Amino acid sequence: MLPALGHIRNWIFDLDNTLYPVRANLFAMIDARIGEYVRTLLNCDPAEAHRIQKGYFHAHGTTLSGLIAEHGVDPHHYLADVHDVDMSVLERDEALIAALARLPGRKLVFTNGDAPYAGRVLDRLGLSESFEAIHDIHATEYRPKPDPSAYRGLCEAYDLNPAESLFVEDMARNLKPAKAIGMTTVWIDNGSEQTADEDRSFIDYTVTDLGHWLHQILED
Template identity: 80%
Template sequence: MLAQLSHIRNWIFDLDNTLYPASANLFAMIDARIGEYVQRLLGCSPEEARRVQKDYFHAHGTTLSGLITDHGTDPHHYLDYVHDVDMSVLEANEALIEALARLPGRKLVFTNGDAPYARKVLDKLGLGETFEAIHDIHATSYRPKPEASAYQGLCEAYDLDPRESLFVEDMARNLKPAKAIGMTTVWIDNGSEQTPDADRSFIDFTITDLGAWLHTVLES
């Protein structure tokens, strides 16, 4: 094990564009479905729906959180709609499967999506039995990453010491609250970042391929 990470007991992973490559474009399909949902809800143009969608994303962490706050949107109806996408674009990554299996300690998924969707993705990736738990948007009471309460709730729910925890994300802004409570932070710089010019001082490791990096960690 890489000496810098010998203290890690808890390995926490984002789901979308983290446990599968951004090049799969699965989240691009979800993003389009979100736009369609906003357009239908508000009865507006695609352009206005896109503006609202991204304004909510940046202000609230997720478009859903903004829709709940301003429009009382039913989260289950929303999530069922936006996650109705073709998952055949996903493929198992044997190097990642092997590396995750070898990691010592606990492994969890921390996602702003919901658990039913996450389980479908994990099964498609060959990771259905890999993780102890999925901490999803429902578990955060719809106060998603990067809300500090989402990270506190994760640690309380699974009795995690953040100083012994590592968190992997493709969205750098979601790593800042993790670092603030003592987690080791890993950013996957894979082209999915939506705030490219933001501060990166809270990132401990920047990687491009999760499976390859984990093998390096394990073999150091």
Template identity: 80%
Template structure:
């Protein structure tokens, strides 16, 4: 490990558009399903559904959190619906698989999705046995990233010292709470970020290809 990261004992990864490339368009399909859910729930036009969907995303962290707050939506029903997508678009990345296998210490997934969906994605990516655990939106008590409680809860659940941890995300805004508690932060700058004008001072590393970056930091 390069000296700057020799203290890292816990490697924490977001799932969507982080452990697979944004070009797979899997999350684009989920985004469309979310829009369909909102449109049906509110009996509104696609344009209005899109406005509500993105408004809740920015105000509450996820569309689900906004729907639960404003419309008492059942999270299990919602997640089952929006995650009903074709995962055949996902392909294994051998460079990433090998790099993750070489990382020293613990490896976890921290997602605003749910564990059943995450496990299907990981299996499809050839990473089904790579991670110790998936900390999902149910485990956050529906206070998703970037709510600070989500990060504190994950650290408490797994006995993680954030000062010995590194967090990888494609959504820059979700890295600030991690940096605030002492984590090293890595932003996957792949075009999926929905709030491009935000401050970036809390980002330690900006990378475009996770597998290549992991290989670079692992000294032979």
């Protein structure tokens, strides 16, 4: 193990565009279904639905959280609908499977999606047996990343010491609260997050290929 990471006992991973490459375009399909859900719910045109969707995402962390707060949407109905996408775009990544198997300590998924969807993704990727648990949007009581309470809840639920934990995400803004409580942070810079330049001091490692990076740190 890379000496600088020798203290890590808990390996925490985001799901979408982190455990699979952004080129799979799976989340783009989900994003389109979210837009259609908003359009149908509010009986508005696609442009207005897109504006509302992204407004809720930026203000509340997820579109779902905004829809719950503003319209009382049933989260189970919403999640079943927007996650009804074709998983055939996902492929096994043998390098990532092998690297995760070699990591010492506990491994968890921390996602703003729900566990049924995450389970389907992991199964398609060949990672069903790679993780101890999935901490999902229901577990955060619909206060998603980057809400600090989501990170505290994760640590409390699994008795994690943040100082011994590493968190991997493709959304840089979701790493800031992790760093604030003492986690080591890894940003997957794969183009999935389109943001203006901002402070990145809360990012410890920036990588483009998760499996390759994990093998690198295990070989050092």
